[in-house]
Amino acid sequence: MSDAIEIRRVVKRYGTFTALHGVSLAIRDNEFFTLLGPSGCGKTTLLRMIAGFEDVTQGEILLFGQNIAGLEPDRRPVNTVFQNYALFPHMSVLDNVAFGLKMKGVAADARRARAGRMLEMVHLSAFADRLPSQLSGGQQQRVALARALAPEPRVLLLDEPLSALDLKLRQAMRVELKQLQEDTGITFIFVTHDQEEALTMSDRIAVMSAGHVQQIGTAREIYEAPVNRFVADFIGETNLLEVEVASVAGGQARVVLPGGQALTCPSASDTLGRHALSIRPERLSLVEAGGDLKATVERVVYLGTDLQLLTRLEGGAEMQVRVQNSARARVPQPGDRLGLRIEEGAARLLAD
Amino acid sequence: MRGVRHYPGFLAITVLCLVVLYAPLLVIMAYSFNGSTSITSWGGFSLRWYADVFTGPESARFGQAAWNSLTIAVIAASLSTMIATAAAVAMVRGGAFRGKRATFALINVPLMVPEIVTAVATLIFFAMIGLTTGYLTVLIAHVTFCIPFAYLPIAARLQGIEGHYEQAARDLYASRWQAFRLILLPLLAPGVVSGLLLAFIISLDDFIITNFVKGAGMETLPTAIFGSVKQGIKPNIMAISTLMLAVSVLFVTLSYLINRKGRRSP
Ligand SMILES: Nc1ncnc2c1ncn2[C@@H]1O[C@H](COP(=O)(O)OP(=O)(O)OP(=O)(O)O)[C@@H](O)[C@H]1O
Ligand SMILES: [Mg+2]
Numbered sequence: 185m186s187d188a189i190e191i192r193r194v195v196k197r198y199g200t201f202t203a204l205h206g207v208s209l210a211i212r213d214n215e216f217f218t219l220l221g222p223s224g225c226g227k228t229t230l231l232r233m234i235a236g237f238e239d240v241t242q243g244e245i246l247l248f249g250q251n252i253a254g255l256e257p258d259r260r261p262v263n264t265v266f267q268n269y270a271l272f273p274h275m276s277v278l279d280n281v282a283f284g285l286k287m288k289g290v291a292a293d294a295r296r297a298r299a300g301r302m303l304e305m306v307h308l309s310a311f312a313d314r315l316p317s318q319l320s321g322g323q324q325q326r327v328a329l330a331r332a333l334a335p336e337p338r339v340l341l342l343d344e345p346l347s348a349l350d351l352k353l354r355q356a357m358r359v360e361l362k363q364l365q366e367d368t369g370i371t372f373i374f375v376t377h378d379q380e381e382a383l384t385m386s387d388r389i390a391v392m393s394a395g396h397v398q399q400i401g402t403a404r405e406i407y408e409a410p411v412n413r414f415v416a417d418f419i420g421e422t423n424l425l426e427v428e429v430a431s432v433a434g435g436q437a438r439v440v441l442p443g444g445q446a447l448t449c450p451s452a453s454d455t456l457g458r459h460a461l462s463i464r465p466e467r468l469s470l471v472e473a474g475g476d477l478k479a480t481v482e483r484v485v486y487l488g489t490d491l492q493l494l495t496r497l498e499g500g501a502e503m504q505v506r507v508q509n510s511a512r513a514r515v516p517q518p519g520d521r522l523g524l525r526i527e528e529g530a531a532r533l534l535a536d
Numbered sequence: 537m538r539g540v541r542h543y544p545g546f547l548a549i550t551v552l553c554l555v556v557l558y559a560p561l562l563v564i565m566a567y568s569f570n571g572s573t574s575i576t577s578w579g580g581f582s583l584r585w586y587a588d589v590f591t592g593p594e595s596a597r598f599g600q601a602a603w604n605s606l607t608i609a610v611i612a613a614s615l616s617t618m619i620a621t622a623a624a625v626a627m628v629r630g631g632a633f634r635g636k637r638a639t640f641a642l643i644n645v646p647l648m649v650p651e652i653v654t655a656v657a658t659l660i661f662f663a664m665i666g667l668t669t670g671y672l673t674v675l676i677a678h679v680t681f682c683i684p685f686a687y688l689p690i691a692a693r694l695q696g697i698e699g700h701y702e703q704a705a706r707d708l709y710a711s712r713w714q715a716f717r718l719i720l721l722p723l724l725a726p727g728v729v730s731g732l733l734l735a736f737i738i739s740l741d742d743f744i745i746t747n748f749v750k751g752a753g754m755e756t757l758p759t760a761i762f763g764s765v766k767q768g769i770k771p772n773i774m775a776i777s778t779l780m781l782a783v784s785v786l787f788v789t790l791s792y793l794i795n796r797k798g799r800r801s802p
Binding site (some may be wrong): 236272331 | 645701704705707708711714719722723
């Protein structure tokens with residue numbers, strides 16, 4: 185598979201403020217690629233540079249192997265679904281969708297036909313003659329999608345396209361978007377700060393923070409094997425513990441937790457000293473006796489399918505535990521002293 | 537808090553202001569329908585002074601002046617609106633450029649310079665470059681002083697239009713010019729029309745600058761009326777004034793309506 189987009193050490197400065205610090209990414213053709221990160225980390229900036237609305241301060245962006253520096257936005261085979269949709273308010277839905285084709289010089293009949301097919305695809309054929317202001321938010325969102333897809337771009341950029349929709353619609357649109365991407369075979373670059381959205385739709389995800397790419401990988405990789413404290417904390421819930429690596433031998437580290445309890449976990453490096461240790465709450469289970477760690481239950485939250493337990497390890501550190509709710513098991517009570525068993529490989533030492 | 541209406545003297549002051557502002561206009565409008573030749577005593581309702589404007593002894597002079605006023609107002613309003621639109625797009629959409637503040641001041645300061653100063657300066661300028669005063673000098677002066685007036689509603693409208701629309705157009709393969717013509721201009725239209733009408737009225741109404749730069753023999757309606765009044769006020773002046781007032785009110789109302797409608801739509 186070839187790369188649709190290659191971003192090489194791209195730096196973006198606004199005056200003295202640096203929004204992106206040397207970002208490098210390769211996005212494959214036909215991929216659903218997500219940029220995920222908290223507000224202000226530079227996702228929109230990166231997207232706007234790919235679309236051609238923002239100059240690149242340093243570094244280069246390649247589109248199918250071609251350097252696109254200096255190409256005006258209308259010269260890039262890339263279309264954008266804007267966060268606020270930016271539908272042309274004075275044009276009908278059909279004219280909006282046909283606009284890109286018109287600019288490309290497609291004949292009137294052909295572009296009306298194609299725009300009609302695009303509206304069919306997003307289930308809006310009945311609304312072709314309306315103005316954008318006469319549509320609901322979700323319908324406007326789909327028009328924006330149809331408009332951006334109509335000229336058959338090689339890459340589609342989507343800047344938080346679902347953030348203005350309510351939860352139910354958002355969930356339905358996730359499925360639709362993913363389906364659309366698979367059907368059209370167009371490379372999607374999707375921006376979001378919602379980790380659930382990212383995990384459910386993406387082939388691969390780049391987790392960003394403060395202008396840096398922290399990790400690139402599949403949903404599973406970044407959830408199961410976060411490379412650092414930021415990723416572990418940002419994706420899902422986790423227990424982050426400050427630990428002391430006492431010894432490393434044969435890829436296994438002996439770590440000492442605050443309070444003095446110790447355990448063994450895999451380690452890629454052999455540096456000793458202070459590290460962060462991440463353990464996902466659902467990878468812990470409760471045992472009456474034994475287990476890897478001893479803890480006292482402090483609070484129990486009933487979540488229906490799950491129970492969420494806040495426990496305190498002997499010696500001080502807090503530990504969240506998530507167990508499946510079952511009629512057969514006794515619900516733990518605050519004050520219970522229990523053992524916690526850590527699933528094989530679930531305790532992960534982080535690089536920083 | 538007590539409403540402003542409850543302050544002592546509010547009513548008296550309001551009435552006084554309204555009377556000072558509007559009583560003369562009402563008197564002129566009423567007496568333009570006066571049947572007698574006197575401008576102070578009422579001689580019954582009649583349209584004779586309106587007929588006098590179009591057929592009387594002064595009708596040729598007023599006709600020529602009205603034609604001058606109209607053509608100058610149309611040309612000056614059109615040209616100044618085009619220039620003002622270009623200026624507004626550069627100022628509002630051009631991002632940061634060197635001399636932006638200075639440009640802003642250049643566009644807006646004429647609104648604050650006393651008109652008599654502009655009039656004298658313009659006359660001296662034409663004399664210096666050796667341009668004979670007449671129709672052309674009046675037209676040039678009108679184009680110039682109409683620009684800041686046309687600029688105001690256009691820039692205000694443009695500030696309310698998000699940049700995303702043009703970006704979306706560029707993203708969908710429109711050139712800069714296409715994005716302007718197909719997307720920005722239609723959205724900007726209410727502001728442009730509003731600016732056009734405002735410039736038209738300002739041009740139609742101007743006296744001081746016109747009087748300085750018109751030269752001998754050339755008249756616009758305001759200068760013709762002034763010239764006529766110097767020989768004593770005759771009721772036909774009231775008819776002409778009422779007609780001009782009607783045109784002004786019509787245009788201002790149109791401008792207001794278009795602006796309001798435009799503000800509601802996108
Ligand atoms: N035109 C600009 N001038 C100066 N700073 C800017 C400009 N545009 C963006 N920034 C800054 O660059 C940083 C990244 O902005 P960006 O819009 O890319 O964030 P984002 O990741 O898209 O955030 P969000 O999720 O809130 O949309 C922010 O700190 C922002 O303040
Ligand atoms: Mg953003």
